[in-house]
Amino acid sequence: MSRRLPKGGRLIDRSRPLGFSFNGQEMRGYCGDTLASALLGRGQVLIGRSFKYHRPRGVVASGPEEPNALVGLGRDGSFEPNVRATMTELFEGLEARSQNHWPSLEYDVGAISSVLSMFLPSGFYYKTFLWPRAFWKHVYEPAIRLSAGLGKPPRRRDSDHYEHFNITTDVLVIGGGISGIVAASVAAETGVDVLLIEQASTWGGRALIDGVRIDGLNAEEWTESTLKSLQSMPNVRVRTRTTAVGIHDHGYVLLHERLTDHAPDHSVPRHRLWKVRARQIVAATGAIERPLSFSGNDRPGCMLASAVRDYVVNYGVAPGERTVILTNNDDAYRTGLTLREAGLGVPAILDARQEATGPLAKAARDAGLTVRPGCGIAGIVGRGRVERVQVCSQDGDGEVIDEIQADCVAMSGGWSPAAHLWCHAGGKLLWNDEEAHFAPDPARPPTGADGVAMMQAAGSANGAMHASAVLESAHSAGVSVGRALGMGRSGKPDRVPEGEDEAHEPMEPVWLVPARAPYSKRAKSWLDFQNDVKVSDIELAAREGYESVEHAKRYTTLGMATDQGKLSNINGLAILSRELGAPIEEVGTTTFRPPYVPVTMGAIAGEARGELFQPVRKTPIHAWHDASGAHWEPVGHWRRPYAYPMQGESVHEAVKREVLATRSGVGLLDASTLGKIVVKGPDAGRCLDMLYTNMMSTLKPGKCRYGLMCSENGFLVDDGVVARLDDDTWLCHTTSGGADRIHASMEEWLQTEWWDWKAYVANVTEQFVQIGVAGPKARNLLNELGPSMDLGREALPFMAWTDGALGNIPVRVFRISFSGELSFEIAAPAGKGRALWDRLLEVGKPFGITPYGTEALHVMRAEKGFIMIGDETDGTVIPQDLGLHWAISKAKEDFLGKRAQEREHMADPLRWRLVGLETLDGSVLPDGAYAADEGVNANGQCRTQGRVTSTYYSPTLDRGIAMGLVERGPDRMGEVLEFPVIDGDPVRARIVSPVFHDPDGEKQNA
Amino acid sequence: MPESVTPLEGAIYSGFVTIMDAGLAGMVLLRADLGDSDVVLALKGAGFDVPGAGELVGDLGNGALWMSPDELMILCAHDEAEATVATLTEALGGMHVLVANVSDARAVFRLTGDGSAVREVLAKLSPADLRRDSLPPGGVRRTRLGQVPAAFWFASDDEAVLICFRSVAGYILDLLSKVATPGSEVGHF
């Protein structure tokens, strides 16, 4: 049954029909429709079911405050749940599905909980499922989880893409209604940058529907011409379909722009998240109409009076054939007049006030409408939608006076300024008795970095409820932001535009209809439609002692749904205040938090998804590794080859081959990720003596020394080889993941503690490729490249370095070894790194050169008992625990961590210390396994006396080897420990020296 | 001696902004007290102009970027970087300075596009104020691009030069290409 009116609908284009589907049923709407208007136009009143009781629900509102009309939109990679039909612009082929029902929207099994609602009061879960505790896991939780949740999560990867956009502006005006346009115009005249945004696709807001006239023009004409001149100014930008979702510190505002929701196109970003830095902000966000609380107010067909008007005026859609209006203010009379003009039935205007004598009421009477002052609604009769309205006296307890046949109720409980954004950044609200709403308190605005107001509220967002006041407020906001930016007043918009609309009689706060409604009616008077919170629930919370508004909110879930209580907030507060016998302003509001409306996860992620989720750092040889089938290992943001499995070879087999080839011939390692930091200056030595636990100032130019770095807390944080380049220059190698951190830490100490020391630091990590050539044939191989320098044992002994050229490439060669083999690390300019690697492979062929990855490196270092930061250390380990006393200077008065290591606990003989572990059966110990001790701890768990820190299969020894930290470990050589495993018998391992291979270091010194 | 290669290996992407490898560039890092008139005089004597805070003089191949109150990036030809290191070291001999050739540590991009297109592409990835008045040609901005550090300047209104660390050249190229997709123009600046 079509509800489309024969004419009217200022936003729709009847010459452009659009096909869409709802629950698989093909329907038609028009270009310019929202999904909600198209569904209503098609006569689809039932749109979804509620979250808790699965009650049938229809459209309530026409904007972002909509609590009920949430649908699942699209399919597959474009599916999105919980989309507000009121904010969804119709497009050809749109697919929507209703939510929260099974098996169908019309026949829902879950609706049984509605019948049982008396057993599901607020706090139901807290009370009912408290005991017995064991029931939680297997009985209560699975049952609750089945029925919980709003909508369905998408099952496919989002096929759209999203982006961010960062801008700085002088002024951001939020809201493209008449107040936003006025404020933007006034601010723009001063010459500052202005960005004006509007959440809808069209400008002008409510004034265009409500028949406002400005400066003698109707609001539509005025909007068009004012916007045109605004857009022609070079300092002004305007943007529609853009919602401000959060105001954060210092004028940081998030805007959610929807680029293609109205016309899907996967080739361009779907949404754009703007990160705006605004010096001044104007909130011209309008006001939101409040529903009235009467029994059955959640029946499909009960709508906000303004929304009913919107559907008629904007979309030419009749929400009902016969609409009863229930109001406590004059504004709703406009709905009556609009419906009348459209030829629709308005059997009665029920006005909860005792008198209705204003110009709008008079106009309604003149138009032949029946106005019934002092009346309310006792109940709604109808299955699944409004069929009859039971009229009662507002003063009474709901005795039915008569029944009116109607299919729609347009309700208005007054208007609340949309002050959410004002509150996000700390602005305070003030209760206004006359309009019964909270409005921004001009004396307590959100303040910025300079401590003064960074935001102005304008128009109805500021509590102005009539056209002339709205325009005055907006003008004043524009002037204020101009002044705040230090701009003088300009000539043109000095004058406040003159606004005309009908005068209003005062509204009257009405929080319950009828005033003395009994429990049976209060338990059917909905406050929060989306979370199914009723008047009786708030009363119960108050009675049970949840007197703080924040507690009552959480206990009842009022305002905690995706609509964040845009409709329910004030009504709920009023009921709470009534129950507590305290004025509303004392009860206060709950905290308004961003986002104002839901923001897609995609928009938040922006470009950071898929391959771009995190930066991947690549060495100059990355492409070769990739082409050579590297099995990758992430190290920080770097990707390093873990091993290079050949055809038909497992990763484990590859590691074994790489280790054996290196130990017997020569291996090649891309070590470019190692940190390389130059420290230079007259105080560089002194600086390094503080940063390292051992003495670096005594190192001779041309030599290298292994060093340890500790935090001020004494714990080992990094290690590496330091080379002295010349008298006042050192080169510090750090771990792969540590370069940026150690560089930053060096800068921090030099800048903030030792700022009078003359030492400069430069992180040159990425300037160089660094290639490890290790194995007994390493020197022979390098000599094939025609080195310009002597690489012999005497000229370049272990722990020395030299500059020169290899194969015509300028290099620095370090005789350092992490594998325990004869080893050279060669640094060359990164731009020639790949060339050097290729040359080494080429001349290495006769030597059986084998590239090896990080796992072979780790196995070889473990065979040698070398520690690895992050394996043997975990932020609680001091060098002494690792038997590295030799690397801790006794001669130095001070170094970072020295004071901390003097603490009693650090010298405790019972500390766990490094040992080697050798399984009795030769197997490989599980990584991280704990050694069991006698007895149990305070929690009744088995006591432990050590743990495995590194464990590998050693190809060199053909057995498992491990390192671990064990209580008094080095004093217990030969003892056998038991390591329990998850399945099977404990693994038994003997405490041994951690050096499993070449204990005298003959190979590396070769 | 083998030729040096850039990490971008001549990459080019044409979206509503064209993003391309700017090729080999010489870069020499200089740490020195730029507030010390002896340092500035010595630099001038050796032919190096010292840019003001947040500025650059010259351009790629011949110029200098202000990096911090005690750091400049001297721009020269790639094959002249070692010679530039030597010149600087000699000119500043006896002073407390650190000079290092970092030409291979970075990737250099050239971004070209009509009107404010280049500013838009950068604004999708960086929180910097990219209004022309805030960053006119001649200014340098060190900032964040996506999740990594970068620096850029406008050679002219429709052309910017961007430098980042070598290891993330691919990440930056992919980022810039993504946000320069035709059809995603914002039209803000």
Place this chain on the structure above:
Amino acid sequence: MRDMLILTCPYCGIRCDETELAPGGEAHLKRFGPGSSDEEFEAYLFMRANPKGVHFERWRHAYGCGKWFHAARNTVTLEVYGTYSAQVHEPPQEIRDAISTRVPGWRWKGES
């Protein structure tokens, strides 16, 4: 929402977005090394002020000039009284004056 400050780097004059900065905790701590008492060392390493109101913090212009600086700001109103060199042991007079103007009665530690 309380996040996303803007702080002006005193070294390069850039109004930095918080995402261009790295936080460094409380400012004006005195380092205690070898020879200090357990109490002094504990206070240096672990004890931090967490005031509701005027606070001094260390920040680094990490995605910029790389310099550490100090910020004097209010943890409640988020007003920034000023940013200044990290190479001082206490806030300079002009910062103290700026705070006193805005927070009557405020005194720097130990000042009468």
